[in-house]
Amino acid sequence: MKFRKLKTIAILAFMSISAIPMMGQDILARQAPIDKKMKAVDSVALNRLIQAEQMETPAADLYEDWNNIYAHRATELPDTFSIDLRGFCMPTTNRVVTSNFGRRWGRQHKGIDVKVYIGDTIRAAFDGKVRMVRYEAKGYGKYVVIRHGNGLETIYGHMSKQLVDENQIVKAGEPIGLGGNTGRSTGSHLHFETRLCGVALNPALMFDFRNQDVIGDNYMFYRNRYESESVVANRLRGVGGGGIGDNEEDIELAIAAPEATYAKDVKFHKVAAGETLSSIAKKRGTTVDALCKLNRIGKRIRLMPGQILKYN
Numbered sequence: 001m002k003f004r005k006l007k008t009i010a011i012l013a014f015m016s017i018s019a020i021p022m023m024g025q026d027i028l029a030r031q032a033p034i035d036k037k038m039k040a041v042d043s044v045a046l047n048r049l050i051q052a053e054q055m056e057t058p059a060a061d062l063y064e065d066w067n068n069i070y071a072h073r074a075t076e077l078p079d080t081f082s083i084d085l086r087g088f089c090m091p092t093t094n095r096v097v098t099s100n101f102g103r104r105w106g107r108q109h110k111g112i113d114v115k116v117y118i119g120d121t122i123r124a125a126f127d128g129k130v131r132m133v134r135y136e137a138k139g140y141g142k143y144v145v146i147r148h149g150n151g152l153e154t155i156y157g158h159m160s161k162q163l164v165d166e167n168q169i170v171k172a173g174e175p176i177g178l179g180g181n182t183g184r185s186t187g188s189h190l191h192f193e194t195r196l197c198g199v200a201l202n203p204a205l206m207f208d209f210r211n212q213d214v215i216g217d218n219y220m221f222y223r224n225r226y227e228s229e230s231v232v233a234n235r236l237r238g239v240g241g242g243g244i245g246d247n248e249e250d251i252e253l254a255i256a257a258p259e260a261t262y263a264k265d266v267k268f269h270k271v272a273a274g275e276t277l278s279s280i281a282k283k284r285g286t287t288v289d290a291l292c293k294l295n296r297i298g299k300r301i302r303l304m305p306g307q308i309l310k311y312n
Contacts, residue, residue, distance in 0.1 A: 058149040068132055068166050071145055071155065073130050074198040081196065081221045084150040085206055085214040089173035091123050091156060092116050093188055095210045100238040101202035101230060105297060106304060109154065110200035112238070113195035114209055116179035118160050118188045124170045125154045133162050140190055140191065141183020144176050153198075156181050157191035201226060204233035271307040284311040 057286050064075070092114055099113035116122070128148035140157035144164060147153045160180025164170060181188040194203045205226065206219045222229075269280055277288045277299065292299055294310045 001199065002287060014154050029228070039142070049268045058140055058147045062151050063147070066131065068145075071132060071134070071136075071143070072153070072193075072195050072200075074193040077197050077199055077222075077223045079223050079232070081151060083196070083206065083219045083221055084217070085219055086217050087127060088125055088207070088214050089123055090207070090209065090212050091125050091154075091192055092120060092179070094120070095191075095212065097204075097209050097237075097239050100234045100294075101200075101204060102234065105237045105301075111157070111191050111193055111207075112199055112203050113189045116188060116190045118178070118180050120179035120190075121175050122156055122159060122190060124174050124176050124178060126152070126172045128154075128170060130164045130166055130170060130176070133166050139184055141185060142177070142180065143183075143191075144184060146170065151196055153195045155191075155193035155195065157193070158185045158189060168297060190195060194273075196221060198296045202230035202233050204237040205229060208237045210237065233251055267310070267312050269309045269311050271303045271305055271309065273305045277301075277303070280309065280311070286311050 024299035032214055062078075062081075079188060094114055094116050096115040097112055098115050099109060101112050102109060124146055126146075126148040128146040130144060131147050131153070132143070132145035134140075140155070142159045143155060143157040144159070144162055145153060145155050147292070156177060158180055160182060161178040162172075163178070164176045170176060178192055179188055185191075192203055194201050194206065201221070205215070207214055267284075269284055271280070277291055281288050281291055288299060291297075291311060294312075
C-alpha cells in the first residue's frame with residue numbers, strides 16, 4: 001500500500017516537472033505572434049520615419065544645402081549614379097515635344113519644351129519637396145523647382161500660375177501649376193528640366209513624352225558618357241525622333257545640332273565664315289523664309305561659323 005502511494009507521488013511529481021517546460025513553450029508560442037506583430041509595427045514606424053526624413057531633406061547625401069535662392073547651382077557630379085524612375089508621373093499629358101535639349105539659336109537649351117496650352121495642368125514628376133517658386137522675366141517666367149528623393153531636381157518653366165509654395169512637400173502627379181507663356185517664351189509651352197547636382201541632364205535620357213513613359217525602372221548615370229548618350233536620346237525620343245545615319249558626318253552634325261529633326265531625309269548645312277542666309281539659300285536651292293522657318297530663326301540673325309542649319 002505504501003509502495004503504491006510512493007509510486008503515485010513519484011508519477012505526479014514527474015508529470016509536474018515535465019509540464020513546466022511545456023507551459024514555457026506554450027507561453028513562448030503565444031508570445032511569438034505578438035513579438036512578430038510588434039516587430040512589424042516597429043518596421044512600419046521606422047520606414048515611415050525614414051520616409052518623413054527623406055521628404056524633409058530629399059537627396060541630402062548629394063546636396064550640401066537647401067536654399068530658396070538659386071534655381072540651380074552646379075556642384076561635382078558623381079562618377080556613376082543610379083536614378084530611380086519608379087513612381088514617375090508625366091508633368092503633362094501632352095505628347096508633342098517642340099524643342100530638344102541641346103544647342104539652339106547659338107546657346108544651350110538646358111531642357112525640353114513640350115506643347116501645352118495656357119491653363120493646362122502641370123504636375124510634379126516625382127514625390128519631393130518644392131525648393132523654389134519664383135518669377136524670372138527674362139528666363140523661366142513663372143517657374144517651380146522640386147528636389148526629389150532619387151537625386152533629381154526638376155524645373156517647370158513658363159507657367160501662367162504656380163499652385164504650390166516653397167518648402168511644400170508634394171506627391172508625384174500633384175498639380176503644381178498651370179501651363180503658360182511667361183518669361184522668355186515665344187508661345188505657350190512647358191519648359192521641363194532635369195538636373196543632377198545642379199547639372200542639366202537631357203530629360204529624353206529618362207522620359208519618353210510621346211509614349212508617356214519612362215525608359216525603365218532606373219537610369220544609370222555615367223559622368224563620362226551622358227553627353228554622348230544625350231544625342232542618341234534626342235534621336236530616339238526628341239523632336240522628329242528616329243533615324244540619323246551611322247556615318248561620322250551624321251554623328252558630328254547630330255552632336256553639333258541635337259535639337260534638329262532627325263528624319264532620314266533631313267539635310268544640314270554647316271555655316272562657313274562670311275556666309276549669309278541668302279548665300280546659303282542660293283547654294284542649297286531654297287529660300288531665306290524656308291531656312292528661317294525650319295530653324296526657327298529670324299531673318300536678321302547673326303550666323304556663326306560652325307553653326308548647323310537644316311535646309312530641307
